Amino acid sequence: MGISSKKEFETNDFPILEQYGGGSIILTQLDALVNWARSNSVWPLTFGTRCCAIEMMATGASRHDFARFGYEVARATPRQADMIIISGSINYKMAPVLKRLYDQIADPKYVIAMGACAVSGGPFYYNSYSIVKGADHVIPVDIYVPGCPPRPEALLFAFLQLQKKIKREKNFKGMIKK
Ligand code: SF4
Helix, strand or coil, rough: CCCCEEEEEEECCCCEEEEHHCCCCECCHHHHHHHHHCCCCCCCEEEECCCCHHHHHHHHHHCCCCHHHCCCCCEEEHHHHCCEEEEECCCCCCHHHHHHHHHHHCCHHHHHCCCHHHHHHCCCCCCCCCCCCCCCCCCCCCCCEECCCCCHHHHHHHHHHHHHHHHHCCCCCCCCCC
C-alpha cells in the first residue's frame, strides 16, 4: 500500500507531526512522543516553607486546579515526584534537607522557585544571617516566579513554561545508531 499524501504541521504537543493517507498513518519523533507524555504528567513535590505556600495550595484547589495541566497530584515524597515547587525562603538549616530531597527525585527532575523568598532570599529577610539568598544556591532552578506572593495564575504560567522546556529536551541524542 503506497502512501498517497503527506501533511506536515506543528502543534503545541508535538513539534513535528506528519500525517499520511488521510490521517490513518501518523509519524512523529520519539523525543517528541516521550516529551509529550512527560510534560503532561509532572507530579510536584511541595516544599512550602512560608506564606507563598498558601498561594501554591490555592493553585491546586478547585478554582485554579493545576491538575488540568497534568500536574495532577502533589506528592509528599520525592520518590513519587518529578519536580519541586519551592514556595518560601530557605534558611541555612533547611538547605541540606532541600538538597537531599532533590537528590532523591529520579531524573529527569525540575525545580520551580515560587516567590521572591525562593528566588532571591525575599523582600523582608534578605539581610538575615540565616537566609539563603535564593534556592539556586542549593539546587538548580528551572523556572523563577517573581512576586510576593505570586498569584496562582503566575504559578500556572510557570507550569506552562516548564512544559515548553520539557518538550524541547533531547532524550535519545547519541543513543540511536543509524
Ligand atoms: S515572597 Fe512574600 S509571600 Fe512569598 S514567602 Fe516570601 S514574604 Fe511570604
